[in-house]
Each structure stands twice: as structure tokens, then as C-alpha cells.
Amino acid sequence: MAWSINDSSVKLAYKGPFYIDVLSGMAGHLRQMYRLKPITCNRLYKIFFELTQNVAKYSAEMCNLYQHYKYGGIGSFTIEEKNNAIRISTTNMIRAEDASTLMRYCTEINTMSVEALREYRSLKRRPQPGPEDSGAYIGIIQIGIITKNKIEWDIVPLGERFALFTITAKVDIE
């Protein structure tokens, strides 16, 4: 995918393998950037890890260069500040057959109130039998609770076997 960032509203961006140490370093930087707005900063920090660890674990594109990391999913993220809100986006390749499931997850989460999402998180915290026991799903529920906004997403087909999945969470600056 071609990638260029020319917008000054982008505060932090990365493209490559989402190794845990990379994420940890970026998250530390994020904390520093927003340290004067601690409530916003905590929300960003939590959403950042849920989004990026989903990429690390579930991206269809993996980097296995360093064997001591369990997850090396490849993707990109941007953190953009505009109109008194911060938007965190991740983009990664997914298998085409997972697209409809992800669309269903995101649509479902956007129809629910925070209280309903908390109930749902409680349900999903307990391991479920079968394919519905997706760690990615509980991560998206958590994002839905913290963001206090609707989740945005986009899926662009990449040939027959793959697609690009972008998910964005908005945090209002407090």
C-alpha cells in the first residue's frame, strides 16, 4: 500500500510489524504527548493497545523476523488531532472471508449503549465455545466503551483473497 503523510494534524504514525516492544515505545510517546490532559491520555492509551494488539495478533500479513516475539502482525496506525478530538486508526490486511464478520462486529457495537456494551463485555470475558470466542471482538467492545463515540471502519478488497481493514476510534479531548 502506498503511504504518505502530509497533514500536520497527524501527531504520530507508524507502518511495519506491530511487535510488543514497538507498541510499548509508541505508547510511552503517546503518554508524553498528552500528559497535560490525563483523562484523554488514559483513554487514548487504552484504545491504542486494543487496536494495535488486534493488528499484531490477527493481521493477515505477518513478520516473523524475530522469533522471541509471539505476534508480528504488520499494519499501520495514525494518531490525528483535529477539532478538539483525537482519532486513532489502524489499517491491516485481513483475509477476505473475515470481512463480513468484522463488519458485523462493528455494526453491532455501534448500535449498543455503553451500559449494554458493559454487559456484553462481561459476557465475552468468559471464554465462549466455537469460533465466536474471538479475542479481537472483546477488544472492539472495549474500544466502543471507552471512545464514547461511534467506531468508524472501512474495508477495501485487495483481489479475491484479501482486504484492507481500517478501524478508527475518536476520543474527545477533555
Place this chain on the structure above:
Amino acid sequence: MENLKNIIIPANKETPYFPAVEFDYEKGECTLAGESYMEDCYKFYNPLIDWLNAYCEQKKSIVFNFKLYYFNTQSSRMILKIFETLMKFKENGGQVEINWYYYQSDPDMVEEVEDFQRESGLEVNLIEING
């Protein structure tokens, strides 16, 4: 019966995704502190839960301190397992005190802890700290 060995894992700046652990058999006090978002939650938490189960078979009371200021949803599944272990201990006559320390700047944490209380049926002392 031989006493359990304490588990002490200090905080490490190189691996901030593992919380510091202090499980003290003699004091009857367990503490998890820092952040928790490691790659393999089961590998980290299962030995702690095994220790806790063994402890609950031998002792009559426990104080559990959570000083976690960030944990991911995978870790939250393991935290719930800790709560469930403590609930079982309580149902068998054990005395349980759970303290959860949270930063004033993290009001969302209160809701998260309330949900752990609801899910497990255990009371938690929420303790606000500055920061």
C-alpha cells in the same frame, strides 16, 4: 504441609507489559502492580492462579491488592479468573479483602472494577490515588 514459596517479580522498565508481582504467603497478601498487556496472558497468569489455588487450600484469609493502572482485555479475562478463585475461597469460609487502587485521572477504571464486582459477586474497596 510445606509452605508455598513467595512469588516476587519486580517491575522491569525493559518489559513494562508485565506487572510487578508480590505474592507473600506469610503476610497473606498479594499485589499486582503496573501494567498488563503481555503477548501471552495465560503463560504469565496461570502459574499465579495455581499459586492462589494452593494458597486458598492452606490459609484462612487473604488481602489482594490491585495496583494495575492499565490492563488489556486479554488480561481482564485472567483478572476475572483471580476474582473467581477468591470467590470460591470466600464461599468455603475464607476471609477476602480486595483493594483496587486507581488514579483520579482514570474514571473509566471505576466502571471496569464495578463490572468485576458484578461478574464475580465480590466486594472491592476502590481507593483513589492522586495522579
